[in-house]
Amino acid sequence: RARPAHQYTPGRPVSVSALQPSDTFPRRHNSATPAEQAVMASECGFNTLDALIDATVPAAIRAPPMQFTGKFDAGFTESQMLDHMAHLASMNKTYKSFIGMGYYNTHIPAVILRNLMENPAWYTQYTPYQAEIAQGRLESLLNYQTMVADLTGLPMSNASLLDEATAAAEAMAMCLGIVKSKKKTFLIASNCHPQTIDICQTRATGFDINVVVSAAKDFDYSSGDVCGVLVQYPGTEGEVLDYAEFVKDAHAHGVKVVMATDLLALTTLRPPGEIGADIAVGSAQRFGVPMGYGGPHAAFLATSQEYKRLMPGRIIGVSVDSSGKPALRMAMQTREQHIRRDKATSNICTAQALLANMAAMYAVYHGPAGLKAIADRVHGLAGTFAHGLKKLGTVTVQELPYFDTVKITCADANAIAEEARKNEMNLRVVDANTITVAFDETTTLEDVDKLFKVFSGGKPVDLTAESIAPEVSSSIPPSLVRDSPYLTHPIFSMYHTEHELLRYLHKLQSKDLSLCHSMIPLGSCTMKLNATVEMMPVTDPKFANMHPFAPIDQAAGYHEMFDNLGDLLNTITGFDSFSLQPNAGASGEYAGLMVIRAYHKARGDHHRNVCIIPVSAHGTNPASAAMCGMKIVAVGTDAKGNINIEELRKAAEANKDNLSALMVTYPSTHGVYEEGIDEICRIIHENGGQVYMDGANMNAQVGLTSPGFIGADVCHLNLHKTFCIPHGGGGPGMGPIGVKKHLAPFLPSHPVIPTGGFPLPEKTNPLGSISAAPWGSALILPISYTYIAMMGSQGLTEASKIAILNANYMAKRLEKHYPVLFRGVNGTVAHEFIIDLRGFKATAGIEPEDVAKRLMDYGFHGPTMSWPVPGTLMIEPTESESKAELDRFCDALISIREEIAEVENGKADAHNNVLKGAPHPPQLLMGDAWTKPYSREYAAFPAAWLRGAKFWPTTCRVDNVYGDRNLICTLQQASQVAEEAAAATA
């Protein structure tokens, strides 16, 4: 397979193009060479790739060639890219942060940094829907849940939420859910972080909740309408209040208590569960996850058993496999949007799995005593600082107990902060006379000494932190001192040396299939290459160690990137402004709909609240619309899988006066470029609605057409699909939204660091905020930025074409063996396609799950199962997969079709066959007692390539139903396990 080589033949003149840098990127990302493209297009019945594309993408929506400005158009080479990113990094000034507010410096244990965060075997994993090839990260996420449960003192935790502020908003929605929406007031204590308050307020508008912010002591329950309250512990300005009486009082009024809290403090403070809180939320960032200018980090939500079915987000649970051995899997999925749509507990889908794993590993590495030592140290440094300030007497120190944050009253807060910045330290200025100083794991005695000098106006002081430390006592009153144990499971005590942790990481990693092994052709998920150069800036300290609320001029590198990325995304999408705040696809949907809502309101159209959503839409679409308080009107699809335009027209016209928006995915979730898309947009606009495009399928648009060109008004991009942010085993993601000019003023801002669209329109009228951080998970934006910049406009357009080619090539090979559902007018599919397995239920008793599990025996991850059409598989190969890999996957599916045929023609038993028995882990295959009617070798090595190297599933098929019936969502002590096993078999 020859790659395009530079032409320079001896004796012949040198061509200038042959002297251009050779480390170009597109040929490393896009798989098919020109020669292969020709072969594959011809297999699909076309003379050229372009002919295939022309037949596939409707002419009406083909946009003129995309063009980027300046050097972005041709694209950077890999080394040029690294240089550019190093240059941007050098523009960021990573002053030491004492800002706090939910973001702290932390030492990322290097062993975790290298072997988890920088390890493609971890970061290229998909969400663990296929439990049998995901036991590693499932164990780690169970560790995360156990850590959160232990530290908060509440038995149930999820894994994970997007950030602390949205976790608080989710908790608010839970409170509403608990009272079945019968009480619609939610009280928020003013000692919560401002971003938490702001996001709850924004979120409340969609739920029609009445939010009141005041000091907790002033909470008034007399209306009888209060469903819940939110307090923070420790408070945003550091104070540690005793909420025992407060909680009793709230409960006495039938009010649920949500507590925003801090995991490190909880090693030392009485936990929310023991105080009686109903829900605890917070961030696990300071457990070894870099601040990253705002994210990504894992947030958590913990609650009691009672409310578990109302919890948002993914939850890992213990179950058993078909051999009766314990095995993990995602529990209670019936709560989630992919099942319950607008009735779901929340719209959260992509979460923060990778960061949850990092935080869990941090706890595993430090163990309970180690975490306590860190907490005591932080508290000790804060105490030493407070004590020193009192001795110096230049300012007044607040007398309330604190954990890590000291509050100070002074004559001129800004002058002190300015003096601190001169020393490369950032403090929080609360108001003209108030400063807080938050300490963390990285603070040193020398830092405290520097602070003493800062608070003395830069003049040397005659005390040192070291000298006064012995005079200091803890400020935490005995009633608030934690005495209950935590992290008592042996997992938190076994891996405290680097070798032990390295091996634990490696052991878990080895159980999980990732893109390091084979293609993961998840329809709608675009599991493409996550190239190393794209990933490298993410762990550059100059990007990683920046507090989201640091003064903007310290983040010049970030802001140059935001501006450039905004430009590039606008060009790609045909929009006018981009918000980089939403930190997942669903978060983008919600943000986009909120923009539309704000737009209508600004025009006096308060009544416009109908959202039309095709039945084929992703579950997050209705779930997000519900969160905006919209009334959902479903429209069906026709036999070809296209939106039924007449039905749509009727729905739009019927709701003409109240029409807010249409949500539409393009190409459709059926993998087809609907010809009627421009008409659909026209109908919506004519009836006063706005078109929201779900950009999940953007990988089939880039460079060929665009949402803006097609007629959409808003669109979110899943940067973790189309733009190369790896899936991380279930997050992080980024879901920025692009909008047309008329919507740009309404893009989200932020209560601490005002922001808006890129570029920022002259006049703004922001809807509020959507994420805890001004630019969402800023740390992973370099991934998408470098991808776009290295591909250039042509590389990106090629990518779309090859993605479509690869899907069509596979569909062509497979159509002889499986019905391919839905095609475009010329018989082609888009960048993904659906094969129909429904017939096999009758002919062989075979379900899609059987095929997906059997694929594991072939070394593959199953495609998207039974979505958007039950009984089918949706396959999306992406442009990064080579023809050889596509062929291997097709061979596997064809071989499985033959295995189905064996059942159909009676050669194999209908109940006991190689599909029903799949997957086959080694311990089963090597069992002395092999009673299956088929051979071990056939079970293990159904294809020749498996003999060279095979990825092994580690459990037999996991029983989902059992797990949901016997819900266990934390690590069990051995004694408990024995008891429960006894109970189960009894």
Added chain:
Amino acid sequence: RARPAHQYTPGRPVSVSALQPSDTFPRRHNSATPAEQAVMASECGFNTLDALIDATVPAAIRAPPMQFTGKFDAGFTESQMLDHMAHLASMNKTYKSFIGMGYYNTHIPAVILRNLMENPAWYTQYTPYQAEIAQGRLESLLNYQTMVADLTGLPMSNASLLDEATAAAEAMAMCLGIVKSKKKTFLIASNCHPQTIDICQTRATGFDINVVVSAAKDFDYSSGDVCGVLVQYPGTEGEVLDYAEFVKDAHAHGVKVVMATDLLALTTLRPPGEIGADIAVGSAQRFGVPMGYGGPHAAFLATSQEYKRLMPGRIIGVSVDSSGKPALRMAMQTREQHIRRDKATSNICTAQALLANMAAMYAVYHGPAGLKAIADRVHGLAGTFAHGLKKLGTVTVQELPYFDTVKITCADANAIAEEARKNEMNLRVVDANTITVAFDETTTLEDVDKLFKVFSGGKPVDLTAESIAPEVSSSIPPSLVRDSPYLTHPIFSMYHTEHELLRYLHKLQSKDLSLCHSMIPLGSCTMKLNATVEMMPVTDPKFANMHPFAPIDQAAGYHEMFDNLGDLLNTITGFDSFSLQPNAGASGEYAGLMVIRAYHKARGDHHRNVCIIPVSAHGTNPASAAMCGMKIVAVGTDAKGNINIEELRKAAEANKDNLSALMVTYPSTHGVYEEGIDEICRIIHENGGQVYMDGANMNAQVGLTSPGFIGADVCHLNLHKTFCIPHGGGGPGMGPIGVKKHLAPFLPSHPVIPTGGFPLPEKTNPLGSISAAPWGSALILPISYTYIAMMGSQGLTEASKIAILNANYMAKRLEKHYPVLFRGVNGTVAHEFIIDLRGFKATAGIEPEDVAKRLMDYGFHGPTMSWPVPGTLMIEPTESESKAELDRFCDALISIREEIAEVENGKADAHNNVLKGAPHPPQLLMGDAWTKPYSREYAAFPAAWLRGAKFWPTTCRVDNVYGDRNLICTLQQASQVAEEAAAATA
């Protein structure tokens, strides 16, 4: 297992120590906690760890506590270390190098950087002696050999040598070997790199070879004494000469031709094999391995089939496993020093496996067309530069053909070089009027433009590289243009996208056991933790991208590290000066003996050439002594394994007049602190000899005693053992030598960049040079430096103690099951120990190999086998292994002992049992036809822990003899494989 926690209890005063930074390192490196230490010491029969140490290390050699200067004594925390290294890095100025001379800038493909060079699953592997759990790197090393063979046009290549210059010296020794030392003159062309010439000259003195350096055209064979010649192609100053007639002439005189060459150039130039060269040597550095201020890089040596048994170094070959399937393993080990001792083809042991793998992967990623494109581009840029200079007319360009290096005559070379440095570019100044400019993969058209300006005295010029490129033609004459194909094996054409390469890397990695899986208790090899913080600076561009001959003032960060490291090593060893040049243990031995030789010579003792070496010495000892022209006198050991002192005394006295040195390993290779070591040193000194200590067992000395304290005069340290440089699957290593004051003047220097010991004595009289680069493999020195700096004096001393504790704990557990050979006077062992398996040969027909292979089924790498005592295993746990891991390993060995007992008592068949059948790869265990008398489950899961996660061997037992008989050392085309298989079965 509680770790020491900081004490800070609420209400209680803050202790200052609890406020010290918490990210301390020793507790992450050293395994046993104080509580565990007590338990383990007690199991060994001692009240405390210190009591065990006191009983073990002879009082006579216990040194006072070690103390480092300044902050090194207490040790850096992990984050302090990273800050310090970032600071040093920032002191290095990585100007763009045009120096050439065997070192070139290169783009390390990021996918290789992250997934191989920065991946512990690759870099913590051991040398692939245990083939069944090493097929991944064996395949990659076979790729390396194939790449070298294809590009040089010679059929046999090794994998690998230490650097190009020592490879040339090895080739010289081969020429001597080919003529059985009957001709003792070796001619070297003056167009070789100066370091190559210098090293050959130094090496020649030991072999008593007469080296003559002159222009190749002036070579004179008339003496009849010439065994070989060395020429360079392309030459050090860039010229590409046609050696066709030259080779014919040499051969006509019975003279062998060695050609030093460049792999990139060979994609374009007629290869040495086609020109008729007998041996080709060179470096694979520019294939994606950073310059690293000199190393590590893989060098190569290729030759014809005829001379293969004379080749130095490790060679990978194809063989079959016991099931008849192809499998790889190290071939022809009978040539090597561990078998042949002073009769070995060379002393090279640790080589450059990791770097060879990087270079091979670079070739795999680019493929033949990609490499050719790079070569053409480099050549095109050189041509454009030469052409531009001619047009500018300010200097004269040499007219000979060149590949990448242009030679220029000018009025003031230093002025031009100075102007270049102002532009952050380094040129090579050959003499006052001569400059060369070497181009490489990273050079750009803009660089050429900058050079035009430099060569115009800084004045702008009115031509650009881009504008004149079309006027340029290749300078290579048709007779020298390569037309033969290379890298035609499919492996070099299958992995050209990042996904494909990522998966190939991952596939190979998955086949290999590394420290990521389990302990690798190789006696004498000290496979300890290679911590991430230690590894991180290695891939910092500010360390990685530095040319070894860059002006010293550009490498201030490196030099501060060298100075500090020299100090620390002197303190640790009790020596006065350290040379950082030798880049492996054996290279250190050779260097140390050459220092002794130079010392004797300087005193007029030219005749002192007897080297006493105990029979228990490592094979490199006699091999190195032989290379120094020494006469080896062996002395035996007594029944306790100690050197027979009386025999030694006699040998010393008998050789009194000619005694040069004793080579002694301490603690002994038998794992015992010989009580008589001080007496031994005394005897040698009294008889006029010097004591060379082999520092391989330094891990049992650090902080407790030291070579200097004991009485040694010289010692090499294996930084890749005691000081945490990972083994890399067979290298890199570093073997710096420390010496007493009287030897310091003789430490090696360098012909290009003079150097010497750290600290440098006032007067020097260097022996010559030992490695191609002034400070050997400088890039990996940060690993040892950070290890020492983070451990501090106490952490290091603890490490030695725990290493000894761990060995004694294991010996104690195992002695009930296996005889433990050799102990000290108090019944304890040192940091390693030997278990005796010789008895099982008679009782059960079981050999050590059977035990080692069966250990694989338990997920372990076998200990050192049959060295230093045949029929035994030598176990070295190191301080980094936890008690849990030691117990697991002991459990495995105890379980294997029971399996042996089954054979002994007739329950298992003597020829067909679980030991003889080991290892058991999955394809065997799942085979439908299982005919073994034992069960599959027992074969696969002999211990409970294997059910949770097991590392699988990938082949059945590999047949060494078959492979040596049917030697195949390159990838075979499928057609060839079929033919050979047919031949084999015929």
